[in-house]
Amino acid sequence: MTAFDTSSNEASVLRQVLRSRSLIIGLVLSAVFIGAALVSYVWTPFDAEALNIPTKLKTPDAVHWFGTDHFGRDIFSMIMVGARTSIAVALIAVGIGILLGVPLGLASAARSGGWLDEVIMRGNDLVFAFPALLIAIMITAVFGPSAVNAIIAIGIFNIPVFARLSRGSALSLWTRDYVLSARVAGKGALRISIEHILPNIMNLLIVQGTIQFSLGILAEAGLSYVGLGAQPPIPSWGRMLADSQTLITLAPHMALFPGFAILLTVLGLNLMGDGLRDLLDPRLRNARR
Amino acid sequence: MSLLQIDQLSLAIHGTPILRDISFDLDAGQIVGVIGESGSGKSMTAYSVMQLLPEGSRTEGAISLNGDNLLSLSEEQMCSLRGDELGMVFQEPMTALNPVKSIGDQVAETVRIHRQASRAESLRIARETLDRVELPADRFPLSRYPHELSGGQRQRVVIAMAIALRPKVLIADEPTTALDVTTQAQILKLLRRLVREDNMALMMITHDLAVVSDLADDIVIMKSGEVVETGAAKTLFQSMTHPYTKALFEASSHVPDRALDSDAEAAPLLQISHVSRDYVLPRTSLLASPPKFRAVNDVSFTIQRGESLGLVGESGCGKSTLTRAILGLEEVQEGEILIEGEPVFSGHEVQRSVRRKMQVVFQDPYGSFNPRHRVARLVSEPFHLLDTQPGSAERAEAVADALESVGLEGSDGRKYIHEFSGGQRQRIAIARALIIKPKLIVLDEAVSALDVSIRAQILDLLADLSDRFGLTYLFISHDLSVVRSITDRVLVMKAGQIVEEGQTDAVFDNPQHVYTKSLIEAAPRLPDLPTELTAKLATQNEVSI
Numbered sequence: 084m085t086a087f088d089t090s091s092n093e094a095s096v097l098r099q100v101l102r103s104r105s106l107i108i109g110l111v112l113s114a115v116f117i118g119a120a121l122v123s124y125v126w127t128p129f130d131a132e133a134l135n136i137p138t139k140l141k142t143p144d145a146v147h148w149f150g151t152d153h154f155g156r157d158i159f160s161m162i163m164v165g166a167r168t169s170i171a172v173a174l175i176a177v178g179i180g181i182l183l184g185v186p187l188g189l190a191s192a193a194r195s196g197g198w199l200d201e202v203i204m205r206g207n208d209l210v211f212a213f214p215a216l217l218i219a220i221m222i223t224a225v226f227g228p229s230a231v232n233a234i235i236a237i238g239i240f241n242i243p244v245f246a247r248l249s250r251g252s253a254l255s256l257w258t259r260d261y262v263l264s265a266r267v268a269g270k271g272a273l274r275i276s277i278e279h280i281l282p283n284i285m286n287l288l289i290v291q292g293t294i295q296f297s298l299g300i301l302a303e304a305g306l307s308y309v310g311l312g313a314q315p316p317i318p319s320w321g322r323m324l325a326d327s328q329t330l331i332t333l334a335p336h337m338a339l340f341p342g343f344a345i346l347l348t349v350l351g352l353n354l355m356g357d358g359l360r361d362l363l364d365p366r367l368r369n370a371r372r
Numbered sequence: 373m374s375l376l377q378i379d380q381l382s383l384a385i386h387g388t389p390i391l392r393d394i395s396f397d398l399d400a401g402q403i404v405g406v407i408g409e410s411g412s413g414k415s416m417t418a419y420s421v422m423q424l425l426p427e428g429s430r431t432e433g434a435i436s437l438n439g440d441n442l443l444s445l446s447e448e449q450m451c452s453l454r455g456d457e458l459g460m461v462f463q464e465p466m467t468a469l470n471p472v473k474s475i476g477d478q479v480a481e482t483v484r485i486h487r488q489a490s491r492a493e494s495l496r497i498a499r500e501t502l503d504r505v506e507l508p509a510d511r512f513p514l515s516r517y518p519h520e521l522s523g524g525q526r527q528r529v530v531i532a533m534a535i536a537l538r539p540k541v542l543i544a545d546e547p548t549t550a551l552d553v554t555t556q557a558q559i560l561k562l563l564r565r566l567v568r569e570d571n572m573a574l575m576m577i578t579h580d581l582a583v584v585s586d587l588a589d590d591i592v593i594m595k596s597g598e599v600v601e602t603g604a605a606k607t608l609f610q611s612m613t614h615p616y617t618k619a620l621f622e623a624s625s626h627v628p629d630r631a632l633d634s635d636a637e638a639a640p641l642l643q644i645s646h647v648s649r650d651y652v653l654p655r656t657s658l659l660a661s662p663p664k665f666r667a668v669n670d671v672s673f674t675i676q677r678g679e680s681l682g683l684v685g686e687s688g689c690g691k692s693t694l695t696r697a698i699l700g701l702e703e704v705q706e707g708e709i710l711i712e713g714e715p716v717f718s719g720h721e722v723q724r725s726v727r728r729k730m731q732v733v734f735q736d737p738y739g740s741f742n743p744r745h746r747v748a749r750l751v752s753e754p755f756h757l758l759d760t761q762p763g764s765a766e767r768a769e770a771v772a773d774a775l776e777s778v779g780l781e782g783s784d785g786r787k788y789i790h791e792f793s794g795g796q797r798q799r800i801a802i803a804r805a806l807i808i809k810p811k812l813i814v815l816d817e818a819v820s821a822l823d824v825s826i827r828a829q830i831l832d833l834l835a836d837l838s839d840r841f842g843l844t845y846l847f848i849s850h851d852l853s854v855v856r857s858i859t860d861r862v863l864v865m866k867a868g869q870i871v872e873e874g875q876t877d878a879v880f881d882n883p884q885h886v887y888t889k890s891l892i893e894a895a896p897r898l899p900d901l902p903t904e905l906t907a908k909l910a911t912q913n914e915v916s917i
């Protein structure tokens with residue numbers, strides 16, 4: 084069986100999904116948060132941005148399920164809307180990473196050993212050397228803090244990840260006989276990359292995309308925490324944590340719920356990524372049997 | 373009583389029957405050749421003896437070693453037998469050794485585990501064993517690492533690991549399949565010597581009749597999980613009662629019917645003159661210019677239109693580099709490659725009109741196709757070379773024609789490549805090469821990965837296509853018998869140079885160069901048959917497997 088041969092009929096795919104516990108847990112957790120984010124557009128228990136000082140710092144009860152914060156805002160509603168911010172930032176950032184990183188990686192592999200490869204990969208090393216936080220601080224210093232700048236910072240950070248992944252796996256595909264016969268058929272590097280390389284690294288990209296998505300959510304929370312992400316009054320998980328810091332002994336629930344939201348989302352996406360890798364990578368699939 | 377007795381062994385994995393009623397014996401000092409094509413269960417028989425079966429396996433029957441039934445032993449008891457009483461040699465010497473451990477440590481490990489010997493003692497035994505497999509201490513100290521050794525030397529280390537404790541039974545699973553013919557001959561000689569010295573029983577598993585015919589005492593022929601014929605090697609080939617044995621024998625020595633080219637107008641199709649190709653090696657010092665390796669050295673030859681030319685050589689001789697140069701995949705530094713008088717490379721580019729004239733079929737039927745495309749798309753890929761792309765109806769018709777001409781259904785184009793067997797995939801690869809009606813088809817070890825019966829069919833197909841379409845073949849292979857059966861002329865290549873060239877029969881019957889002689893000498897040969905049997909086989913035109 085060849086390494087990239089991912090042939091199986093739909094019934095057996097479904098069976099494998101059901102057999103993989105981590106994939107199911109991951110799917111459920113991710114679905115809950117994505118669902119919460121979508122529902123927040125049409126309905127939240129309270130207005131997430133409405134201040135209501137008289138009901139501030141309430142512990143969880145039947146009215147405010149997760150309690151209220153120091154301005155009396157409903158934490159459950161804030162988490163729902165915050166999920167929206169987190170998911171949007173991470174999703175667009177991963178999109179930037181894939182749209183720019185994958186073509187760079189493929190070009191690099193197609194011209195492996197040439198000057199283009201050198202330039203792209205050394206450029207990658209340069210970007211890799213800067214943490215997302217540092218990039219965000221630099222961008223903020225120039226343009227001021229906002230969710231858009233957080234997206235750009237995390238997106239830039241994602242580019243080398245996808246460039247490396249696609250270059251590495253494309254390099255091994257370039258030695259395949261079917262790539263050789265495509266070259267004998269006179270196809271150029273661009274066509275071969277699109278027709279033969281890209282479809283065969285798709286599963287790796289999907290898996291990596293899921294994992295980068297979870298890292299993106301974590302990074303967004305980190306940036307908001309230090310005040311470089313979404314600005315008030317837009318709720319975000321990272322800033323909810325930051326707000327709770329001074330009140331941690333007085334109102335621990337203010338830290339607890341956004342903390343768990345971040346934890347469970349990241350956990351869910353990671354489990355889903357692992358599960359998908361098991362499912363999509365035939366080498367692992369055969370090893371498990 | 374025999375040393376190792378396999379008695380009515382049956383094996384099922386996850387309920388799928390793999391082996392049925394396998395019975396044969398192995399005596400001390402005896403070599404038994406177990407022969408079969410892929411899927412015949414020969415390796416699973418070996419794994420049953422070693423009890424290295426995959427999860428979900430159920431065995432029935434008995435395998436007894438010195439009267440103990442191996443099937444009833446616990447895993448712990450088997451562990452103490454493996455490596456001690458039972459040794460095993462695997463096919464691929466590249467993966468059978470741990471690259472980060474020295475060869476001495478790897479051989480000594482077996483000794484330490486079983487004998488609880490001290491490090492010094494086990495290393496001493498390792499040294500002795502390496503000497504016995506002809507890896508002398510002055511050239512192969514224990515501190516050597518696998519990457520410093522050639523394939524044949526690695527296989528010797530693997531054999532040393534298996535025989536370090538002088539096992540009673542040695543199982544060799546295709547031990548020479550990954551090796552060149554001259555290396556293969558040496559390894560076979562070594563195995564024979566070790567069997568004699570240690571009075572060991574050797575179970576030799578192979579797909580190659582010729583390899584075992586002069587090595588084995590007894591032969592067991594397997595087909596789809598069953599033993600179809602057993603007997604002493606000397607008499608088995610003379611009698612051959614089972615039709616499968618006959619078919620296997622015929623396929624192994626199959627010579628396709630080829631129309632002789634009487635109308636050869638001797639027009640050169642491909643002219644190669646003084647071609648050399650250097651590869652730059654990594655720098656050895658900062659200041660010196662990096663050293664070069666000359667893979668192809670001043671090679672010249674011509675292929676005539678309609679001819680079938682063989683290019684023979686062992687791994688590393690430069691034949692792949694030459695192939696890539698001819699196909700216009702890599703440019704050469706010196707010399708000229710002309711196809712129909714046109715240079716392959718013109719200004720570092722390959723013109724489509726040049727590429728249209730040649731196509732290629734690769735060795736590995738599993739790696740030659742993008743698994744994500746349908747067969748029709750795979751087969752029609754060379755249409756990219758045409759100046760005007762055919763319409764979809766025309767394209768579909770051409771695909772169906774090409775598939776039918778290689779003996780598949782036109783409707784197979786809708787399927788994905790994983791739905792086909794290795795032999796069918798190789799037919800599809802040939803269809804892909806045929807579709808734009810090239811002048812030259814380069815067959816790069818195109819039948820080397822196939823079972824003998826499939827190989828015979830593909831050779832017949834190639835001969836037939838050549839007659840029908842007037843194709844010219846460049847047939848690159850390490851397998852002398854195949855080259856002999858399908859080519860008119862042959863080139864022998866060694867260390868980047870052509871050392872001998874001539875009519876195939878003349879070269880094989882009367883080799884001039886020392887290297888050609890050693891190649892032909894080393895190639896395993898099928899035994900000669902009594903004349904009446906040869907005549908009987910000759911009447912079976914079709915390979916009926």
